[in-house]
Amino acid sequence: MRLPYLLLDIDGVLIPFPNADGSPPATHARHDVVPTGRSADNPVTVWLNPDHGRLLMDVIRTGLVTPAWCTSWREDSTTLIGPLLGLPTLPYVDLPRLQITTSHPNGYLWKRDHVDAWLGDAPTVWIDDDFTDLDHAWAKERTARGTATLLIQPDPHLGLQPEHLTEVTKWVLQLPTDRAT
Numbered sequence: 001m002r003l004p005y006l007l008l009d010i011d012g013v014l015i016p017f018p019n020a021d022g023s024p025p026a027t028h029a030r031h032d033v034v035p036t037g038r039s040a041d042n043p044v045t046v047w048l049n050p051d052h053g054r055l056l057m058d059v060i061r062t063g064l065v066t067p068a069w070c071t072s073w074r075e076d077s078t079t080l081i082g083p084l085l086g087l088p089t090l091p092y093v094d095l096p097r098l099q100i101t102t103s104h105p106n107g108y109l110w111k112r113d114h115v116d117a118w119l120g121d122a123p124t125v126w127i128d129d130d131f132t133d134l135d136h137a138w139a140k141e142r143t144a145r146g147t148a149t150l151l152i153q154p155d156p157h158l159g160l161q162p163e164h165l166t167e168v169t170k171w172v173l174q175l176p177t178d179r180a181t
């Protein structure tokens with residue numbers, strides 16, 4: 001079996017939502033970045049946990065997954081966010097720019113149709129904070145068809161936790177290996 005993709009969201013996963021009082025978690029450090037298309041005098045403040053870079057590298061270095069960004073940060077994920085976490089240049093899913101006012105315009109995550117086509121029949125573990133029941137059903141159906149699919153959904157106010165990445169590694173290790181050579 002080919003390597004599963006590890007699809008990574010950013011907002012609500014690496015950049016947690018602020019707490020009720022507007023404060024970020026104490027574990028996260030402030031950075032100002034200038035996304036593509038924005039003027040340099042109008043940066044966006046993001047909060048990142050430096051430990052996430054190390055934790056993600058631990059998974060990437062196993063060589064068990066093919067990591068790819070899957071986020072509305074698009075190419076900025078790899079040019080702006082990744083480097084702040086010490087991550088190498090990773091591929092990204094070039095998501096469409098839909099005219100939508102909700103992240104679930106059809107009851108499921110807006111990224112999913114594009115991701116489904118992008119993946120083809122590749123296995124994947126996908127970390128995003130915004131899945132609905134329909135996305136979990138999609139993952140189940142895909143797995144039932146023989147394409148291993150795991151969705152991991154962090155609490156957006158807490159973001160990615162070490163146990164989520166432990167789950168990634170455990171899941172990958174239990175996948176059937178291709179004995180054909």
Ligand SMILES: [Mg+2]
Binds near residue numbers: 010011012013128129
């Ligand atoms: Mg998100």
